[in-house]
Amino acid sequence: MAVSEGLAIGALARRTGLAVSAIRYYEAQGLISPWRNAGGQRRYQRADIRRLSFVMIAQQFGLTLPEIREVLLELPGNRTPTPQDWKNISAGLRAHLDQRIDTLMRLRDNLDGCIGCGCLSLPKCKLYNPDDRAKSHGSGPRYLMGDAPEA
Amino acid sequence: MAVSEGLAIGALARRTGLAVSAIRYYEAQGLISPWRNAGGQRRYQRADIRRLSFVMIAQQFGLTLPEIREVLLELPGNRTPTPQDWKNISAGLRAHLDQRIDTLMRLRDNLDGCIGCGCLSLPKCKLYNPDDRAKSHGSGPRYLMGDAPEA
C-alpha cells in the first residue's frame, strides 16, 4: 500500500477513540470531509485525527456540533492546518471556557446568598436571573422563567 | 373556597413559571407528589412552589432529574420542610457546583498547556484524561475514549 492512500474509517476510529458511526455522523454534520476511493469508501488524511481530537475537546467544553463546525471554518481550507493554526482556534475555545466558568461562579455566589436568606421561592432571587438560565445545558425545548415564547 | 384546598396545577405553573406539562412530567419522574381532589385533579401545597424552585435551580447547576430526585429524598417526609431543611440540601448543591467548576478549571489549564505544546492529537495529552470526560454534558449514548462497553 502506498504511503498516501489515506486512512480508512476504521483506522481513524482506532486512532481517535471515536466510534465509526460517530465519524460518519460528524461528516453528515459537516465537521469533516473525507474523499472517496475507487470503491466508494471514505479515506481520511492524517490531519483529520487532529481535527477530530479538536471536536472531542470542544465538546467537553460544552460546544454543540454546529458551533464546532463554525469554529472549524476558521481553519485554512487550502492547506493542512499547522500547529499555529490549531493554537489560534484553541484560543477561541479558551474564551468560551472562561465564560462558562464565570457563569458557574456567579451562580455559586448567588446560591450562597440564597442559602443565607432562604429565599428559594422568591421571584426576585438572583438565581432566577434569566441571563443565567436556559440554553446552557442539555437538549430539547426549554421554556423557563422568562424564556417562554410570546403568545 | 377554603384556605387549605391547595393549589391547582395551573396556579402552581403560574407561580413557578413552569409549564403545566413540565410539572406533570416531574411528577412522573418522582420529583413531586400532589394529592387528588374528589374530581381527580391534582392539588399542591404551597411548599411545592419551593420544591419546584429547587428543581429548577439544581437543573441550572447541571444535575439530572434522577439526581435531583435523590437529593430531594433528604428532605423530611413527615412534615413541611423548613428554611433550614432547604439550606441543608442547598449546601449539597454547593458541593456539586464546586466540583464542576473545579473540573472546568482543570480543563482550562490543560488547554493552556496544549496550546503551548500543540499536542492536540497525542493520546497522552491531558485533555484526554477519561476522568474529565463524558457524562458531563448532554444526553444520549456516549462511548468516548475509555468509556466504550467491554465487548
Added chain:
DNA sequence: TCTTGACCTAAAGTTAGGTTTAGAAATTAC
C-alpha cells in the same frame, strides 16, 4: 478464488427533558 472482515447507505432506535395533541371530564364564571 474464496472467505472473512471492513465498509456502504438508509432508516429506525435511544436518552433526557419536555411539548403537543386528542378527546373526555371537572370547575368556574355568568
Added chain:
DNA sequence: GTAATTTCTAAACCTAACTTTAGGTCAAGA
C-alpha cells in the same frame, strides 16, 4: 343552567448526538 376554562390521560412528537440494524458491497489474505 349553560358556556367557557381547566384539568385529565395516553400517546405521539421534538432536539441533540449518536448507535443499531438490515441488507448489500469492497478489500485483503490464504
